[in-house]
Amino acid sequence: MTDFDLVWKNLFRRPLRTGLLIVSIFIAFLIFGLLVSVNVALERSSNSGTASNRLVVANKINFTQPMPIAYVNQVATIKGVTAVTHFSWFGAYYQDQTKSRFVGFAVDPATYTAIYSDQIKLGPGQREAFIKTRDGVIVGKALAEKYGWRLGQVIPISSNIYIKPDGGRALDMRVVGIFSGAKPDDPTTALYFNYEYLNESRTFGRDQIGTIGVVTASPDLNDAVAKAIDARFANSPYETATVDEKTFQRAFLKQAGDLNFIITMVVAAAFAAILMIVGTTLVSAVRERTKEIGVMKTLGFPGPRVLRMVLGESILLSGLGGGLGLGVAALMLKGLSKSAMGASFGDLSMDLSVALVGIVLALLLGLVTGLIPALSALRMNIIDALGRR
Amino acid sequence: MSDFIKLTNVTKTYTRGKESISIFDKLTLSIPKGDFVAIMGPSGSGKTTLLNLLGGTDRCDSGEIVFDGEHIEGYSEGQLAAWRARNVGFIFQFYNLMPVLTAAQNVELPLMLTSLTSLPSQKRKDNVATALKIVDLSDRAGHKPKELSGGQQQRVAIARAIVSDPKFLLCDEPTGDLDRATANDILKTLQQLNRELGKTIIMVTHDPEAARFATRTLHLDKGQFVEVTS
Numbered sequence A: 001m002t003d004f005d006l007v008w009k010n011l012f013r014r015p016l017r018t019g020l021l022i023v024s025i026f027i028a029f030l031i032f033g034l035l036v037s038v039n040v041a042l043e044r045s046s047n048s049g050t051a052s053n054r055l056v057v058a059n060k061i062n063f064t065q066p067m068p069i070a071y072v073n074q075v076a077t078i079k080g081v082t083a084v085t086h087f088s089w090f091g092a093y094y095q096d097q098t099k100s101r102f103v104g105f106a107v108d109p110a111t112y113t114a115i116y117s118d119q120i121k122l123g124p125g126q127r128e129a130f131i132k133t134r135d136g137v138i139v140g141k142a143l144a145e146k147y148g149w150r151l152g153q154v155i156p157i158s159s160n161i162y163i164k165p166d167g168g169r170a171l172d173m174r175v176v177g178i179f180s181g182a183k184p185d186d187p188t189t190a191l192y193f194n195y196e197y198l199n200e201s202r203t204f205g206r207d208q209i210g211t212i213g214v215v216t217a218s219p220d221l222n223d224a225v226a227k228a229i230d231a232r233f234a235n236s237p238y239e240t241a242t243v244d245e246k247t248f249q250r251a252f253l254k255q256a257g258d259l260n261f262i263i264t265m266v267v268a269a270a271f272a273a274i275l276m277i278v279g280t281t282l283v284s285a286v287r288e289r290t291k292e293i294g295v296m297k298t299l300g301f302p303g304p305r306v307l308r309m310v311l312g313e314s315i316l317l318s319g320l321g322g323g324l325g326l327g328v329a330a331l332m333l334k335g336l337s338k339s340a341m342g343a344s345f346g347d348l349s350m351d352l353s354v355a356l357v358g359i360v361l362a363l364l365l366g367l368v369t370g371l372i373p374a375l376s377a378l379r380m381n382i383i384d385a386l387g388r389r
Numbered sequence B: 001m002s003d004f005i006k007l008t009n010v011t012k013t014y015t016r017g018k019e020s021i022s023i024f025d026k027l028t029l030s031i032p033k034g035d036f037v038a039i040m041g042p043s044g045s046g047k048t049t050l051l052n053l054l055g056g057t058d059r060c061d062s063g064e065i066v067f068d069g070e071h072i073e074g075y076s077e078g079q080l081a082a083w084r085a086r087n088v089g090f091i092f093q094f095y096n097l098m099p100v101l102t103a104a105q106n107v108e109l110p111l112m113l114t115s116l117t118s119l120p121s122q123k124r125k126d127n128v129a130t131a132l133k134i135v136d137l138s139d140r141a142g143h144k145p146k147e148l149s150g151g152q153q154q155r156v157a158i159a160r161a162i163v164s165d166p167k168f169l170l171c172d173e174p175t176g177d178l179d180r181a182t183a184n185d186i187l188k189t190l191q192q193l194n195r196e197l198g199k200t201i202i203m204v205t206h207d208p209e210a211a212r213f214a215t216r217t218l219h220l221d222k223g224q225f226v227e228v229t230s
């Protein structure tokens, strides 16, 4: 028999109680694993291929509100701006409005593919084809693979926003390019098509755009340029809010507000709850064993060894619950990554860093919850302990 | 005969609030090797306190406690623990077995305090089996304490006390919770350990019948030995 055997037997002396504790720890770590991983995926996709000298201009009310296309040329004249483009959300879907939604923008082909060439890597001649084909569309590699689209194929892409004069929602688009991202694992689940093609076929919102992309001469100028742009359109019917690209993408992905804060609060609340539950349960569990600890010490088990065994028990408990929670979270994330909903986040699978933080948290939880009972076991006086009958 | 256990001028006082109660004042006692001593006396006379001092689970205020030439009164907690593990076997009135462990595992507990190099696991198993055989409980090795009778539990406790081959055994009312016949069984086992294995045994008891199994009886009253019968 080893100390571990003893620790294990003590931990499971009351299987129901220990089982319930493991379940509560499991739930906390499941929440941690899922929420933090989603947050990390969001963070990663809003960071992917982001150049620091790029700004995004959107309507001040929020980015779903439009602004006139005339703004594009006006922005181009502002000092410090070296290039501009624009892109408008299309609410794109293919065949099935609920199951096959994806990211789709109507853009100015030449300027858009020039400015975002780091994220949109097209094959030879495809950019030129996109620029000169009125109904051309370029699609991400992952998206093309998902629906089996090939170059030259004409595909009906519908909008959940715009309606054509004939009442239809689908625009027939010709696939003129298939792009990959900056890095092999970057999400390529979007498509881009010619803004002119949208503008001439829609029944409302003519000559309006969603957002303007701006390149500045240097990242140092970002703040000044952003202020100058917003000042230019102040007090107009379409006031603007200009932020750097990273901030914009994060806002775009986290429409629910400050997700980071919410996630931190939820995870903290879950951990505070289990800290209390596990902590108080372990205190009473060890108190129940006062006499046994007294006997162990009488037999000659040194105080520090008894302390280690109690700590071992609490760490084992947290490790089991935490390990199970993180493991199940990792499996669920793997499943989610493959689903339609998860695909728009890119790679959702659990980061090694998240797993490591989770393991450290489990160890800390074990240490903290075991500390009070372990110290009381260490200090426990043999005579007092055996006196309790 | 040489003094195996020697207490010299041992003083022990408990303080409860402002009050201090003197349990022993300059108590002196010597016990030769291989003795089986019964300690009797009224409740509150300090019998358990004496055993605690002898077993190194409590400390005296002054005086000397010497075992086989080894002074333990100045030992630290850790030194005392190691000394207990090497030298003392404890038998309690209420058995005090670990409920989550089987009889054999309970007996093995003190062996966890010896290093695996000095006592390989096969040797451990042998020692546990031998100890259980001595108390005639080999057939109950796999049973948990709650599946054993009081007498059987006490025999497991005796096996636990002797498994690491300590020099002496301390028993605090080992038969206090048992019926006559079972008590006599236990006492005979102790007597055998004393006679055949040469264990020095100090046993506290209220029961004059039990005391008869010892080689001599010390009467403790108000912190002093008042009478010695052989």
Ligand SMILES: Nc1ncnc2c1ncn2[C@@H]1O[C@H](COP(=O)(O)OP(=O)(O)OP(=O)(O)O)[C@@H](O)[C@H]1O
Binding pocket: A383, B014, B015, B016, B021, B023, B041, B042, B043, B044, B045, B046, B047, B048, B049, B050
């Ligand atoms: N931890 C303690 N704090 C204060 N007083 C104590 C403590 N332990 C024992 N005493 C007192 O010391 C005296 C001797 O106690 P002890 O337990 O040694 O008696 P005993 O002879 O074993 O009695 P019994 O036959 O009832 O077991 C008693 O008066 C008791 O109240």
Ligand SMILES: [Mg+2]
Binding pocket: B047, B048, B049, B172
């Ligand atoms: Mg007593």
